[in-house]
Amino acid sequence: MRIVIAEDNALLAQGLTALLEALGHQVLATTGEAGSFIEAVLTHRPDVAIVDVRLPPSFTDEGIRAALRARERLPGLPVLVLSQYVEDTYARELLDDGAGVGYLLKDRVARVDDFLDALHRVAAGGTALDPDVVRQLLAARGNPLSRLTEREREVLALMAQGYGNSEIADRLVVTERAVHKHVGNIFMKLDLPPEDSGDRRVLAVLTHLGVPQRRPRPSEPRRLAPPPG
Template sequence: MRIVLAEDSLLLREGLVRLLDEAGAEVVAAVGDADELLRAVTSHRPDVAVVDVRMPPTFTNDGLRAAVEIRRTAPGTAVLMLSQYVEESYAADLLATGGGVGYLLKDRVARLSELTDALDRVASGGTALDPEVVAALFATRTRRRDPLDTLSPREREVLSLMAEGRRNQAIGRALSLTAGTVEKHIAAIFDKLGLPPSADDHRRVLAVLTWLRGSANEP
């Protein structure tokens, strides 16, 4: 099985290369951003693209958008998405592209048997969804449509500290996070709250306003 791997963290990328090798796969390219991923798939035409959801340049859903493009331009290439959190809207977008797709939490990938099984499923045209993703997809059918519901617990912590007026460095100290991790969380918050880049609106302020409205409505 020939694989193109896309993961922006160098350490995690190298670890995944070793895991995929143990799973009996051949990693023909390992890249760090969505643009490189698209070029690598065009060049190598792998059996499977293993892709992180959040990648440069925006660290929001660049990996997902690249995966959807791969399914459109190279339908013979299956896609296995990796994410640190359950992001059901991303999973739904990927599933809409048809068979040969999977979505796993990164914690699950460390289990070689589960990784091998997922690769085999997507490569054969099936699907491989993390059990937590499946549960989240079902939950969205009945859950109240509050944008704050899509935030992970850590993202809620980051947003609450933003509401206190703390800058990224102070947020990192308070939560013992690196500057890059804080930036990733904030980018994810903007994405989930539907706050695209704009010359007219300050997204940080708008995100805090959303948090305040949600807090005011909680019992």
């Protein structure tokens, strides 16, 4: 994959670069500033961008706002957001089209396999949400998680990361039939449509979070806007 990274923590940026390049990926540019990040993605047109939410000068939400602007300029640009916090408003806006977007808390980066799995899912046009992000966004809607059992919450967290029933079964060490039953209960308790494919299930969760979905038809190829000039 061809990757651009926006991360002001030099140690983390170097660590990500070393990890990704050791696995055969190409890090086209690293930057700690929102404006140069947008310039980098317009110049290099990467397969995926990794962006910290909080960048200088104010260290509030420059990174995620830059990601939104980058996707306006390059529609369909896959973006994986890294943060120590959940920025509710911009997270919902970034997740608006539900395709090629991920939001992980930085603690997850230490779990290399989880991070790489999420990065590949996002680059392929899928969705990857940190379980804590899902919990906080759900809590903002009146804590409907209270309707779920502990096991159902575990299944929901894995659903939100884009895993299918067989993958969830492997991770929880239960039968696929048991997972199917839990998924049905989740849909019923959260008033979600009973879709059974992995990507649609993620979209159903996002819809419940209050994120309107506007996805292209499956037959439509992802189109990137031409570079300016």
